Amino acid sequence: xxxxxxxxxxxxxxxxxAEHIGQEVVLFGWTHARRDHGGVFFVDLRDRSGxxxxxxxxxxxxxxxAVGDRLSREFVFGVRGKVVARESKNPNLATGEVEVVAEQAxxxxxxxxxxFHIRDDIDTNEDLRLKYRFLDLRRAxxxxxxxxxxxxxxxxxxxxxxxxxxxxxxxxLTKATPEGARDxxxxxxxxxxxxxxxxxxxxxxxxxxxxxxxxxxxxxxRCFRDEDLRADRQPEFTxxxxxxxxxxxxxxxxxxxxxxxxxxxxxxxxxxPTPFLRMSYAEAMGRYGxxxxxxxxxxxxxxxxxxxxSSGFSVFAETVAGGGQVKAVVLPGGGLxxxxxxxxxxxxxxxxxxxxxxxxxxxxxxxxxxxAKFFSAEDQAALxxxxxxxxxxxxxxxxxxxxxxxxxxxxxxxxxxxxQGLIDPNALAFCWVTEFPSFEWDEKEQRWFAMHxxxxxxxxxxxPLMDTDPGQVKARAYDVVLNGxxxxxGSIRIHDAKVQQxxxxxxxxxxxxxxxxxxxxxxxxxxxxxxxxxxxLGMDRLIxxxxxxxxxxxxxAFPKTTSASCMMTEAPSPVSKQxxxxxxxxxxxx
RNA sequence: GGAGUCGUAGUUCAGUCGGUUAGAACGCCGGCCUGUCAAGCCGGAGGCCGCGGGUUCAAGUCCCGUCGACUCCGCCA
Numbered sequence: 001x002x003x004x005x006x007x008x009x010x011x012x013x014x015x016x017x018a019e020h021i022g023q024e025v026v027l028f029g030w031t032h033a034r035r036d037h038g039g040v041f042f043v044d045l046r047d048r049s050g051x052x053x054x055x056x057x058x059x060x061x062x063x064x065x066a067v068g069d070r071l072s073r074e075f076v077f078g079v080r081g082k083v084v085a086r087e088s089k090n091p092n093l094a095t096g097e098v099e100v101v102a103e104q105a106x107x108x109x110x111x112x113x114x115x116f117h118i119r120d121d122i123d124t125n126e127d128l129r130l131k132y133r134f135l136d137l138r139r140a141x142x143x144x145x146x147x148x149x150x151x152x153x154x155x156x157x158x159x160x161x162x163x164x165x166x167x168x169x170x171x172x173l174t175k176a177t178p179e180g181a182r183d184x185x186x187x188x189x190x191x192x193x194x195x196x197x198x199x200x201x202x203x204x205x206x207x208x209x210x211x212x213x214x215x216x217x218x219x220x221x222r223c224f225r226d227e228d229l230r231a232d233r234q235p236e237f238t239x240x241x242x243x244x245x246x247x248x249x250x251x252x253x254x255x256x257x258x259x260x261x262x263x264x265x266x267x268x269x270x271x272x273p274t275p276f277l278r279m280s281y282a283e284a285m286g287r288y289g290x291x292x293x294x295x296x297x298x299x300x301x302x303x304x305x306x307x308x309x310s311s312g313f314s315v316f317a318e319t320v321a322g323g324g325q326v327k328a329v330v331l332p333g334g335g336l337x338x339x340x341x342x343x344x345x346x347x348x349x350x351x352x353x354x355x356x357x358x359x360x361x362x363x364x365x366x367x368x369x370x371x372a373k374f375f376s377a378e379d380q381a382a383l384x385x386x387x388x389x390x391x392x393x394x395x396x397x398x399x400x401x402x403x404x405x406x407x408x409x410x411x412x413x414x415x416x417x418x419x420q421g422l423i424d425p426n427a428l429a430f431c432w433v434t435e436f437p438s439f440e441w442d443e444k445e446q447r448w449f450a451m452h453x454x455x456x457x458x459x460x461x462x463x464p465l466m467d468t469d470p471g472q473v474k475a476r477a478y479d480v481v482l483n484g485x486x487x488x489x490g491s492i493r494i495h496d497a498k499v500q501q502x503x504x505x506x507x508x509x510x511x512x513x514x515x516x517x518x519x520x521x522x523x524x525x526x527x528x529x530x531x532x533x534x535x536x537l538g539m540d541r542l543i544x545x546x547x548x549x550x551x552x553x554x555x556x557a558f559p560k561t562t563s564a565s566c567m568m569t570e571a572p573s574p575v576s577k578q579x580x581x582x583x584x585x586x587x588x589x590x
Numbered sequence: 591g592g593a594g595u596c597g598u599a600g601u602u603c604a605g606u607c608g609g610u611u612a613g614a615a616c617g618c619c620g621g622c623c624u625g626u627c628a629a630g631c632c633g634g635a636g637g638c639c640g641c642g643g644g645u646u647c648a649a650g651u652c653c654c655g656u657c658g659a660c661u662c663c664g665c666c667a
Binding site: 033 | 600624626628662663664665
């Protein structure tokens with residue numbers, strides 16, 4: 001009987017249990033560890049399901065033992081044998097009640113000594129693990145992340161298909177877009193000097209599916225943005241992309257809530273309550289200093305601008321007089337040392353704050369604080385009361401422009417919560433953030449930019465404001481947020497060619513320019529476009545949050561480093577002169 | 591583009607005030623061992639101290655630059 005041809009795998013190693021005792025099994029896998037006692041010896045066979053202990057006993061099979069004797073770390077082998085109960089059980093192993101006594105074995109392939117230990121609790125530098133990603137991927141945590149990812153793909157497809165969505169593909173080689181993220185460009189060989197771009201998202205294509213009448217579209221698609229990386233951002237990432245016709249935002253919310261409910265139930269076995277909390281952008285920024293608020297803890301931002309406007313503390317008074325804000329976060333129980341506050345001051349400074357004022361209240365609301373001398377006893381009591389401070393509570397203040405106050409205190413809030421252990425690791429705090437401004441003013445370029453994208457519909461009642469006060473226009477846009485991460489975002493789109501043209505005008509795009517860049521869209525809007533809208537969810541972030549991780553590299557099989565390189569393939573890399581010639585490119589300085 | 595942290599054996603780290611031959615654990619190689627669980631015991635090999643300059647009688651250690659990894663700011667419609 002030959003392995004592979006006659007002897008097929010009967011089980012995965014990690015699935016063996018007491019119920020299999022007495023059965024003959026065939027296992028294939030890698031040598032995880034080996035414990036040799038001179039006579040009988042043990043080899044842990046590892047496959048994608050886990051480990052099983054193989055016992056090689058020369059008195060059972062000398063041939064099998066001879067094969068087993070050659071096994072070293074990561075050698076690939078197969079074994080046939082009987083499952084037996086162990087003499088001494090291992091409660092730390094899922095298969096710890098049983099072992100397989102080898103009767104026949106085959107060495108398929110030896111292995112070089114791996115550059116790092118292939119173990120679950122590895123502490124090796126990530127760059128080395130990325131260089132040998134195929135070894136890192138043998139580890140259970142990564143295998144589980146990728147298998148979870150596969151499962152989510154299937155749940156999403158089933159759910160959306162069951163709800164009448166149709167899955168389509170859209171081009172990867174497409175047209176460069178003037179707004180938004182930096183494009184990855186692909187030179188054209190056939191058209192010298194011209195370029196395709198990789199899609200930042202299939203935005204316009206999915207809208208055109210609506211124009212074409214397909215009504216409900218989805219795609220699990222790769223998107224590309226040539227911007228700097230973060231722990232939750234890769235240059236190529238995967239979106240669950242959705243678009244629907246004849247809808248209002250609530251329809252999108254319902255579909256997404258049902259989708260996420262199903263995913264968390266089937267993957268984590270938890271019930272998440274729906275509908276999710278809805279919160280305006282203004283409220284999110286005001287209370288949490290973020291458009292993606294982490295609602296797993298309190299520490300809300302509180303405005304004291306009116307109470308300090310006429311105080312003797314000129315930093316606060318002048319900030320308010322200049323149109324700024326003074327806001328505070330209160331840490332119940334306080335106890336932050338001077339050294340801790342210095343560290344937190346560094347945190348807020350990275351967001352542009354000039355400093356961090358602080359005060360500890362007593363039972364009467366009187367302060368112990370370097371700035372206490374600037375406030376009367378009445379002022380101190382009034383501020384303590386406004387902030388709801390009990391004895392010993394510590395307030396941390398930032399005074400600045402609203403944007404700086406929000407960013408600084410928002411980050412401070414997050415840092416404090418983490419350091420003080422205020423976050424329940426099992427909590428899942430979903431919410432929708434709505435009513436985003438349509439436009440933000442760019443000081444440097446002295447023009448309006450679309451906060452979401454230029455195809456986002458303003459609220460109908462705000463359309464006239466586009467002419468008079470663009471900063472006040474609210475968009476029919478929405479983000480779904482989980483634990484402080486933006487899980488996805490979308491909007492109701494413009495389906496009126498006149499409004500779309502108005503949008504391009506406002507963004508400073510001439511008629512010729514808009515026609516050249518988006519002529520096909522303007523054409524489409526003229527040919528019977530239904531009201532429509534949609535959303536895209538970040539698949540990588542979703543998986544990361546599902547497994548309780550904090551870095552999307554851990555849920556991507558072959559991720560890139562923060563400098564957008566692949567340590568394994570060494571991409572990007574130089575190309576030959578001939579390849580450059582074919583696409584009509586001359587390198588600078590050559 | 592900017593800030594911070596890190597870079598010493600295959601891996602994870604230590605290395606004092608700049609001073610003799612750069613250490614430990616794990617891994618690796620050899621030997622012993624019949625019930626281990628990352629087995630154990632004995633022995634051995636293994637170093638471009640990221641790279642380049644500088645200061646010094648002397649640099650893993652101090653200074654400057656550079657490369658790479660990570661985290662963050664800017665950026666990410």
